[in-house]
Amino acid sequence: MTLLFIVLATFAGGVLSVFIAAFLTYQVLGRVVPHMVSLSTGVLLGTALLHVLPEAFESHADAHELFLTLLVGLLFFFMLEKAELYRHGHHHEGDDPAHHHHHGFDAQQAGRGGWSVLVGDSIHNFCDGILIAAAFLTDVQLGWITAIAAIAHEIPQEVGDTIVLLNAGFSRTRALLYNALSGVAAVVGGVLGYYVIGPFQDLLPYFLVAASSSFIYIAVADLIPQLQRRLHWRETLSQLIWLAAGLGSISLIVSGMHAH
Template identity: 60%
Template sequence: MVDRMVSLSVGIMLSTSLLHALPEAFESKADPRSLFATLLGGLLAFFLLEKLAVLRHSHHHEGDGHHHAHGHDAREAGKSGWMILIGDGMHNFTDGILIAAAFLANPELGIVTGVAIIAHEIPQEIGDFIVLLNAGFSRLRAYVYNLLCSLMAVAGGLLGYFTLERAHGMVPYVLVFASSGFIYIAVSDLMPQMQRRATVKESVPQVLLIALGVGIVLFLTSGH
């Protein structure tokens, strides 16, 4: 199920950013050079953020031959769990701002942006839940903390709506930055996951689900 959602989210995220968010931004009165600079800066920013996450991630596992003091593994797992929560909360807060910007630009764009984020968040949240369980969190605590992190999107949406409504000129730049995130996640994270399963039997459903994702976005925006 998670693998299927990854393929579907690739189609939705790429078509949302390339067919709707970016054209919406470039059709505004904003300077195209500044928008392209924002796109470049966004791609590099997501690359650096991923690098920092990789550098901070602990690759130590039980039984890997390393000798540590008693309780070290539990402490390390707990730290990784809290880092997942902090990163997820910030990510959801940003998603809320992006959805608000999309709705301010165009209601249909807001809908497809929300769908794109949901399609990506479902497999990510499942993965985060599993990481929290492995980090020693009980099922209830992992569920509650994941829910609280998800609610950060509401806070980001409210802040984005009331802030960007007064600074409407920033909306195209937020849309471009959002698009850079969608493109980066799809191309550098999700697609490589799909390439690891390269048999014809596994590739055909992937291609069909990507096409379905594109079709969903086109259907939702058919009146635009």
């Protein structure tokens, strides 16, 4: 049953999010994506700091080793991103005049990087799949919360990836197909994680910390810097409200779980 949950959760995070992103129009995109980035930031930080990390530290694992795992995880994802193997950008044409990019800038960039986006997204999804599997192997409820966090940050990412591929010359159908195929990597990672991690229960706290390092890195290195670019007080207030909604939703879920 756990394996079925892992497959369903990774499919939703890796593939279903692609189709949700594809149905967002350019008109809706400009209004929705900034809110989704704020919401995703709250969900990721709430999941990592309020639920997954506490779960790991409540185990019998050594706290110093867990903190070392967290540090190594953050550096690992930093190095992957430096190698352009862990892309997680949400920039799209005309999303923010503060970027000071000339019109067509994204098309030029995408023309050189369309395939690297797909490779990086596949590796990202594969890592997410393994981490979701580790969460489910620890606790089913923890697995679903981790999956929700993955879905929350995958949708705005897939929106950005779709636009990059369209700018690179992919047709809508082809962009959707290739994005969906990269999403299957999450399912592959989840199934592989189930069989590889399962026999080593003592290592589960370390995989949970690795999952947290992924969520924290995305929130701090990618999402929050995007939010800092919008400084008008109304936009700042909107960001804080949506960020609080993300944190609040995770807090309510965690409180509900602990009440049962």
